[in-house]
Amino acid sequence: MPRLAAAAAASALPLPRSPASAARRLGAAPLRALPSSASSPPRLDASACRLRRRLCSSSSSAATAAAVEEARSGRKQLEVTPQLYDYLLANVREHPILRDLREETAAMRGSQMQVSPAQAQLLAMLVQILGAEHCIEVGVFTGYSSLAVALALPESGRLVACERDERCLEVAKKYYQRAGVAHKIDVKHALAVDSLRSLLDCGEASSYDFAFVDADKRMYEEYFELLLKLVRVGGLIVMDNVLWYGRVADPLVPIGDGMTICRKLVEP
Numbered sequence: 001m002p003r004l005a006a007a008a009a010a011s012a013l014p015l016p017r018s019p020a021s022a023a024r025r026l027g028a029a030p031l032r033a034l035p036s037s038a039s040s041p042p043r044l045d046a047s048a049c050r051l052r053r054r055l056c057s058s059s060s061s062a063a064t065a066a067a068v069e070e071a072r073s074g075r076k077q078l079e080v081t082p083q084l085y086d087y088l089l090a091n092v093r094e095h096p097i098l099r100d101l102r103e104e105t106a107a108m109r110g111s112q113m114q115v116s117p118a119q120a121q122l123l124a125m126l127v128q129i130l131g132a133e134h135c136i137e138v139g140v141f142t143g144y145s146s147l148a149v150a151l152a153l154p155e156s157g158r159l160v161a162c163e164r165d166e167r168c169l170e171v172a173k174k175y176y177q178r179a180g181v182a183h184k185i186d187v188k189h190a191l192a193v194d195s196l197r198s199l200l201d202c203g204e205a206s207s208y209d210f211a212f213v214d215a216d217k218r219m220y221e222e223y224f225e226l227l228l229k230l231v232r233v234g235g236l237i238v239m240d241n242v243l244w245y246g247r248v249a250d251p252l253v254p255i256g257d258g259m260t261i262c263r264k265l266v267e268p
């Protein structure tokens with residue numbers, strides 16, 4: 001975690017702090033625990049702590065609690081209703097083959113794992129803004145996000161796509177062919193951690209512009225450390241599901257389920 005935190009400090013957008021470190025930084029005892037699962041410790045709402053700290057010298061505790069609640073309720077998060085989702089879908093740019101892939105995947109088990117068209121458009125835009133040529137994806141599923149990235153890459157671009165499930169890859173490869181981008185995608189059918197290590201073993205440190213992680217969450221720290229080596233200075237690492245259905249406190253980039261964007265600024 002220290003390396004992760006150090007990298008986050010250097011990046012444009014910070015990664016989540018642990019509740020304990022947030023409390024230490026604020027010099028405050030936890031005010032109140034957010035709901036958490038039985039297996040995880042209660043989490044501190046750091047923004048509530050910050051607010052309380054600002055107010056506590058001049059307010060009574062009742063007034064402070066009221067101000068905390070007011071600030072909390074004022075921080076509105078938009079719920080994506082079916083109507084809003086339809087609106088987004090109607091207005092997002094989606095390649096016709098991406099749409100076909102989304103429709104085929106909708107009938108498959110695990111279809112909810114696919115990134116949304118809006119998230120895919122964001123990834124494609126990041127790749128284009130960066131002028132990325134070399135990309136990595138960890139967690140392909142049926143290929144929606146990887147296809148969006150490959151379509152955004154120039155002809156000379158390459159995407160290393162890591163996935164352990166062969167049946168998902170069959171669907172993905174079919175759509176890579178249909179979209180005419182199969183030549184840009186190097187599919188690695190293996191555990192992603194092994195694929196990333198073998199890229200490093202092949203001398204590919206600091207040679208990637210962009211990485212997207214959307215796979216097994218317990219490995220995120222490991223993926224981040226490996227990608228920090230593989231991505232060049234100035235490159236981006238995008239991690240999906242960082243909020244994990246809201247089970248993480250102190251959200252930072254509430255895009256979808258907490259897509260977090262880290263820019264590598266220095267060699268680790």
Ligand SMILES: C[S@@+](CC[C@H](N)C(=O)[O-])C[C@H]1O[C@@H](n2cnc3c(N)ncnc32)[C@H](O)[C@@H]1O
Pocket residue numbers: 113114115138139140141142143144145146162163164165168190191192193214215216219
């Ligand atoms: C959330 S889905 C990816 C969705 C994909 N980005 C999309 O837009 O359709 C996660 C994928 O990661 C794969 N996966 C999980 N753990 C993995 C591992 N250790 N190595 C490689 N792939 C893994 C799963 O098989 C699954 O297909």
